Amino acid sequence: xxxxxxxxxxxxxxxxxxxxxxxxxxxxxxxxxxxxxxxxxxxxxxxxxxxxxxxxxxxxxxxxxxxxxxxxxxxxxxxxxxxxxxxxxxxxxxxxxxxxxxxxxxxxxxxxxxxxxxxxxxxxxxxxxxxxxxxxxxxx
Amino acid sequence: xxxxxxxxxxxxxxxxxxxxxxxxxxxxxxxxxxxxxxxxxxxxxxxxxxxxxxxxxxxxxxxxxxxxxxxxxxxxxxxxxxxxxxxxxxxxxxxxxxxxxxxxxxxxxxxxxxxxxxxxxxxxxxxxxxxxxxxxxxxxxxxxxxxxxxxxxxxxxxxxxxxxxxxxxxxxxxxxxxxxxxxxxxxxxxxxxxxxxxxxxxxxxxxxxxxxxxxxxxxxxxxxxxxxxxxxxxxxxxxxxxxxxxxxxxxxxxxxxxxxxxxxxxxxxxxxxxxxxxxxxxxxxxxxxxxxxxxxxxxxxxxxxxxxxxxxxxxxxxxxxxxxxxxxxxxxxxxxxxxxxxxxxxxxxxxxxxxxxxxxxxxxxxxxxxxxxxxxxxxxxxxxxx
Numbered sequence: 409x410x411x412x413x414x415x416x417x418x419x420x421x422x423x424x425x426x427x428x429x430x431x432x433x434x435x436x437x438x439x440x441x442x443x444x445x446x447x448x449x450x451x452x453x454x455x456x457x458x459x460x461x462x463x464x465x466x467x468x469x470x471x472x473x474x475x476x477x478x479x480x481x482x483x484x485x486x487x488x489x490x491x492x493x494x495x496x497x498x499x500x501x502x503x504x505x506x507x508x509x510x511x512x513x514x515x516x517x518x519x520x521x522x523x524x525x526x527x528x529x530x531x532x533x534x535x536x537x538x539x540x541x542x543x544x545x546x547x548x
Numbered sequence: 549x550x551x552x553x554x555x556x557x558x559x560x561x562x563x564x565x566x567x568x569x570x571x572x573x574x575x576x577x578x579x580x581x582x583x584x585x586x587x588x589x590x591x592x593x594x595x596x597x598x599x600x601x602x603x604x605x606x607x608x609x610x611x612x613x614x615x616x617x618x619x620x621x622x623x624x625x626x627x628x629x630x631x632x633x634x635x636x637x638x639x640x641x642x643x644x645x646x647x648x649x650x651x652x653x654x655x656x657x658x659x660x661x662x663x664x665x666x667x668x669x670x671x672x673x674x675x676x677x678x679x680x681x682x683x684x685x686x687x688x689x690x691x692x693x694x695x696x697x698x699x700x701x702x703x704x705x706x707x708x709x710x711x712x713x714x715x716x717x718x719x720x721x722x723x724x725x726x727x728x729x730x731x732x733x734x735x736x737x738x739x740x741x742x743x744x745x746x747x748x749x750x751x752x753x754x755x756x757x758x759x760x761x762x763x764x765x766x767x768x769x770x771x772x773x774x775x776x777x778x779x780x781x782x783x784x785x786x787x788x789x790x791x792x793x794x795x796x797x798x799x800x801x802x803x804x805x806x807x808x809x810x811x812x813x814x815x816x817x818x819x820x821x822x823x824x825x826x827x828x829x830x831x832x833x834x835x836x837x838x839x840x841x842x843x844x845x846x847x848x849x850x851x852x853x854x855x856x857x858x859x860x861x862x863x864x865x866x867x868x869x870x871x872x873x874x875x876x877x878x879x880x881x882x883x884x885x886x887x888x889x890x891x892x893x894x895x896x897x898x899x900x901x902x903x904x905x906x907x908x909x910x911x912x913x914x915x916x917x918x919x920x921x922x923x924x925x926x927x928x929x930x931x932x933x934x
Contacts, residue, residue: 420683441684441796468803468863470697471750472689476670479689485725487690487749489798491699497798499685512705523688 462518550649557586637889638919659875660890707853722806725876732882
């Protein structure tokens with residue numbers, strides 16, 4: 409999709425800059441992307457904002473080799489479903505990792521990156537990507 | 549239960565890259581063929597439903613219902629547009645089924661249409677990805693093929709499904725499409741060509757993916773009691789069921805199963821009073837070959853994890869025990885998104901009538917279509933009978 413306007417990205421900044429989702433205190437489920445209603449508890453649900461630790465492992469992945477213009481300069485790139493340690497799963501690019509090395513079960517941590525840019529003078533979207541954890545940073 | 553519903557006419561435009569024709573022209577073509585086939589007159593029709601995913605993005609035109617009535621010279625006929633991503637066509641069929649069952653409409657023209665080649669490939673890829681959860685999948689770089697690659701890779705790990713099996717679905721469907729005059733690709737393709745075709749999103753290759761297509765399909769549907777007024781060869785909708793699942797693939801506990809397909813197909817069989825072994829021919833939504841494999845499992849042709857083996861062993865060939873996609877499927881017939889669900893029903897009606905020529909399956913009494921939207925967030929199942 410092409411650029412939709414500033415507000416569409418601006419209103420999600422907390423979520424995509426800090427991986428802020430929700431925790432339902434009724435059923436103890438963590439949600440990312442954020443929800444307005446707990447889909448399990450509905451009216452009985454109690455959602456509280458929750459910032460994820462940003463650690464998890466790769467549930468599945470693909471190496472993207474054909475992409476629309478907004479991602480063309482990044483190909484080939486790894487995109488994956490990351491299962492966060494709290495239980496929610498999200499879709500993100502994996503960086504700082506050779507495409508030969510990525511595998512299901514790989515431990516990853518979030519990092520802050522430029523996601524894409526809509527043309528020469530368009531919006532630049534920043535947010536989360538993930539990279540392999542490293543011993544030196546204490547993230548295993 | 550309301551009235552029984554019949555399909556009395558079918559029509560198709562050619563599927564492919566139809567540079568010389570507009571969206572309205574291909575819709576009109578399919579509708580006119582369906583009307584001629586049904587031997588109804590314009591004045592017999594009391595409503596029109598058109599399934600389409602994204603004409604607004606692909607061509608710049610919305611309000612397709614009114615446009616179809618206008619181009620067809622159908623006067624002030626009420627017209628409805630229906631959208632459910634790749635299941636828009638199936639949704640149109642189901643809406644007509646319910647409208648006729650209720651008695652509100654008696655004879656309806658049902659169209660499915662999409663014109664994808666009027667935009668460049670980048671725009672087409674962008675538009676296709678709005679069928680997924682764009683804000684949380686597409687925006688982060690997960691193209692539509694990448695989402696199916698997610699399923700494929702997981703399926704390979706959990707069940708040992710191979711790239712060769714993913715490729716055999718292509719070989720089978722191209723072989724079938726060679727006998728389908730409307731198909732986009734009417735040529736067989738050897739396994740090694742499929743296995744060496746370019747990668748879209750590993751492990752999914754170009755020839756594991758349905759193409760970008762233009763095309764339209766049409767049906768005339770009416771109540772069973774009026775069917776014989778018009779047609780000697782009506783076929784009947786035994787059941788029509790629909791189910792939903794999470795919009796985003798990452799919200800599903802198990803991405804190797806489409807639970808909306810499991811429930812809608814079970815419910816459809818139950819209402820028709822049939823078991824899976826009673827179905828003689830299937831049209832399953834193979835937007836990517838992994839989805840045909842997953843669907844053969846989810847509707848119960850084989851157990852979970854054995855879909856790859858099923859195609860390898862020839863179970864789903866035209867002369868196999870459970871023929872799948874005798875038409876060539878989305879892979880080879882083409883996948884003009886909104887047209888697909890209607891085209892599936894066209895194929896099954898022809899199979900039931902014995903009119904499928906060289907791709908005819910022997911002795912078809914019952915048939916099933918599965919049309920899914922996005923990565924399985926919508927599933928629409930129809931069971932047809934003679």
